[in-house]
Amino acid sequence: MGNIVLPLSYLIGSVTFIIGLKMLSHPDSARRGNLVAAFGMTIAILATIFLFRDHEGNALGNYLWIFGGLIIGSIVGTLAAKKVQMTAMPEMVSLFNGMGGACAMLISVVEYHHNPSPATGTLIVIVLGMIIGTVSFAGSIIAWGKLNGKIKDKTIPAGQAINFLLFAGIVALAVAVIGGFSTAPALFYGILALAALYGILFVMPIGGADMPVVISLLNSFTGVAAAFGGFLYDNPVMLTGGILVGSAGTILTILMCKAMNRSLKNVLIGSFGGGAKAAASGGGDKQQGSYKEISMNDTAVLMAYASKVMIIPGYGLAVAQAQHACHELEKILEDKGVEVNYGIHPVAGRMPGHMNVLLAEADVPYEKLKEMEDANDEMGQTNVVLILGANDVVNPAAKDDPASPIYGMPILEVEKAEHVIVNKRSMKPGYAGIENELFFKPKTSMLFGDAKKVLQDLVSELKQV
Amino acid sequence: MDSIAQLFTDPATYRLLTIVILSIFLGIEVISRVPSVLHTPLMSGANAIHGVVIIGAIIVMGQAPSDDYLALTLGFLAVILGTLNVVGGFVVTDRMLEMFDKKKKKK
Incomplete structure (x- = not known):
């Protein structure tokens, strides 16, 4: 009986992954899709634990260890995922992705440790799985560090040449190990070390703002690493799950790049390091003009007597956890007869969709969230635009400065509105590390401070107007 | 050359190869048009799915000789990390998507 149930469980697993991914790509079914895939995963895992037999028909041992690991992992994973702040979710995903990569790496290491000279085919699978898993692990950890600000963007001199050399080194060592030229374990662990270094240096120079794209790419890497595990154990569910994520992840990565109107190559190689320098030298003279500040009181009056206000949220809103305060402001303005919309x-x-998720949490009605095209259409009739901690997405350089690293990215054209009020904590440039000319325009007024505090003050001012 | 020919002549390998090729196309087809709002949850969901690597970790763990402490330790670590990937991945995705549910109810 057992020998039928196991393949059947794997088949169910594979099918739920496909259906799950399909459902995840539509807003209405997304949440159920996630549960469907989780259900299939549970079945596949349980079936493996109890029904897996090796070639001699032996069942698995070490149940205490297996369940110990599963229980620890489940508790820690659930707590981490439940506790994490809305704003920190992308880095959490990156961290979990790294765990998957590390898992694939460890599997290869243990298999190699069991048998350092297996059949060539098996050895290829072990080595490749280890390389990709390690790159994904190391890269994800760097991406995680960048997103939570622990690791700063750094351009490494001759970084591309070093990366190329590392890559060549990995290939050479892999050929030596697989080809059987040397059976010294040091070689195998040498590959591991180089792969880890490669993962770190690969992500290091990429700007923090591009991290979601990188995470998505590393995500598909881990998928491929998992698929190598499928080859190793002749396991169909690992193979389908891994490859599906590998290919779907690649497509998703490309889609994400398209949303920013950039190519993947541009994100990975033409990272902001080189581009920002060009922008600084090209546009240095026209920037650093003078900006003007606006008082809380003036802002309140300006908004209260506007007929149409557009709020443009950015990362600053998320950091300050100001979504509820933002909804407060929207309500009080609506009470005064002002039409309030959000330009997203x-x-x-x-991460894409970050703002929708945040504002939905604060119960902002769905209809008020305007997508970029619609928001730009309405901008001309808008009296006041309030920018809350957004920067690069409203930077006019994306439209008129070909030297700018974000040139070509579609932006919210706030300059079409009558007044622009920018709330930021300081004049520091945004995540892409480039100056924003918008702040120096005559139409623009700056309202410095933490988004949450500013919004609360604004609400109390408005109550008195 | 022999090993390449083997990909097609060995039935087991050929079967795996077929699965790989078909899965690649399937992955591309499934994710053809996704609204940008869903990019992150989808990435997160896919992230949880590749946690299927846990199955490999379970097999490694289950086959480790009980006196091989290195294999036991690394295997144990692999099971923990794989589980983190699966469980954490699905839970975090669910939390992201919870927001969409709320939004729809308001509608």
């Missing part, structure tokens, strides 16, 4: 840039915040 597709890549505002640290």
